[in-house]
Amino acid sequence: MKKMLVLAAFALAACGVGGGPQTQSLHVENGWATPTPGGVNVSAGYVTLVNDSDTADALIAANSTRAANVDLHEMNMSGAIMQMRSVASVQVPAHGSVTLEPGGTHLMFNGVATPFAEGERIPVQLTFEHAGVVSVDLPVSRAAPEHQH
Template identity: 35%
Template sequence: MFRRLSLAIFMLTAGLASASCGSPSGELLVENAWARETPEGAPNGAIYLTIRNNTGSDDQLISAASSLARHVGLHTSGEEDGMMRMRPIDSVAIASGSTAQLKPAGDHIMLMGLEKRLEAGTRIPLTLQFEIAGEKTIDVRVIGMTDSPD
């Protein structure tokens, strides 16, 4: 009896340990979502995050929403004619089995018409809309001006 109980406990703990390693299969995961604090009176802010597509289907982020801003949009930044420029985009593609990184000087989420400044140490509610995975609501951490997002 003791031997069976020991074996059952071992199998359970081994299963839990293996489940906590790596990303769950079959899920679209949103990780490391962050925004930098904004100065008083700044009208806009930006959100960065990582999306891991562990599903068997390609997907795309098609919109975002937050109660903290009048408008939330998907944008990209890049160099054009020797100048850094930002422009709206319709979506961010996340191929099956791949990772999309929304980061400074690349694709990101813009918060326009902030209702209040983004303060370090607070969290921002954000709802992401994916074409296939549907709606996911997350909390975005706000970091200080000189803090690293990692």
């Protein structure tokens, strides 16, 4: 029981609420996810990945208890047609950041069993090549929430 409480505290610390010493070389800011449209079981998630280390890193996987799987997707226009394709990784330069945002790279939640409703938070685990697993909670919102910084 004690162990579970410690894990819960860690998850809260990792989602960027409050200050405190930064122990992880990679952190996530300004995350959010879109509500699932009626009758559709997919959603997109957006985050800013900030690399505080001297080593370039890469987001290589994502998963959530709320989706059958979470893909890394890239979006581009082919004429008037919006196309999405999977990418193997998202690079995060040393002492740099990368923003996943609408119209570009995003997290794709596939197989969402329980619709994402506005106001709730979606737990997501992001796996990085060097930093390992970073847990975040993405608030569900129709548009990007105001920046927290």
